[in-house]
Amino acid sequence: MRLVASDVDGTIMGHDGVITERTRAAFAAVQEAGVQVVFVTGRPTRWLAPLAEQLGHAGTVICSNGAVVWDMQQRALLGVEALDREAVLRLQEIIRDVHPEAAFAAECVTGLLLEDGFAQAHGDSRLKEQRSANLSEALGAEDKVVKFLAVSPVLTAEEFHALVAPAVGDLAHVTHSDARFALLEISAPGLTKARTLESYATSLGIAAEDVVAFGDMPNDVQMLEWAGEGYAMTGGHPQALAATALRAPACEDDGVARVLEGKLRELAGGGGSSGGNMSGNVSMGSDV
Structure with missing residues (x-):
């Protein structure tokens, strides 16, 4: 050891x-x-x-x-090792196509960006005071997204993962780590x-x-x-x-x-x- x-x-x-x-x-x-x-x-x-x-x-x-x-x-x-703006917006489009109820956030090197509905669907009190913003408007070309987050208010984490991971394919790595919420954590491919x-x-x-x-x-x-x-x-x-x-x-x-x-x-x-x-x-x- x-x-x-x-x-x-x-x-x-x-x-x-x-x-x-x-x-x-x-x-x-x-x-x-x-x-x-x-x-x-x-x-x-x-x-x-x-x-x-x-x-x-x-x-x-x-x-x-x-x-x-x-x-x-x-x-x-x-x-x-991060996702860029275009990759995040493409992933968001894919996930919305397979699960329109999903809400999104982007964990950047400089901080967290939430879209409307994410804090409510996620349920973490630490997020309640976070300012909401549309990712397509808030993310700049220089932003480095270290985790793209998607939460479902109606599915379990396993159900959400089974739906999203095949749709995303090799564009990103999709995982989850919280048994309390259907929160997917999406990173750069293979990361x-x-x-x-x-x-x-x-x-x-x-x-x-x-x-x-x-x-x-x-x-x-x-x-x-x-x-x-x-x-x-x-x-x-x-x-x-x-x-x-x-x-x-x-x-x-x-x-x-x-x-x-x-x-x-x-x-x-x-x-x-x-x-x-x-x-x-x-x-x-x-x-x-």
Whole structure:
């Protein structure tokens, strides 16, 4: 284990926005042991404060499902892969054709643009005060859209994805990460958390086999498949659970902390990776 890559929401942080003391201690111990830590999240940069405030993280965060690489300490953009205005408007047209009830937003490097109806359909209170604007008018040629968002007020996330992904085809990557809303997160073609994580790990001279990753939702699938040890959170989305045989206990049971504590004991004892066996032990609730 040379690099720990963890999702945030539903993995180390519950809906209450709290990262537990046990999880904070586990990440601190991992870094003290000389292991690199990177958080890989669907969140935009403006929603990263909890990582600094609760974990004291001052390193790299891979944001917006891989579209943005962010330096927490310097508050600096290290890399971006985005959709341009014309691509976004084309995608919007395609989605409207297959689902006229959809509402849209564009997460840009410079902030969020919402169209009328998006905040109401999405239901996130953090969006209520956001100014609405027509994307065809608000987006400029210089705007970099790191996530194009589409929400359905009538479908489930799975139903919406099944409708939109085939229509979009290879024009973009379509995923979702919130069980509460039918919100699709649309990125540049082929862009996933895994692709950006692989580039980041390579820059550190770290191979996939030395990466331990954690996630719980469809936007984590490729990352869990790519990492040498990818742990799906117990109770996570079926697609995440199908991506790997390894399990961490649920977020509310400090699952990531339990796995990391076991990995640190391995490092201290000079043992090799125990893979699925170690995962099975923590899943049964040992070392509480």
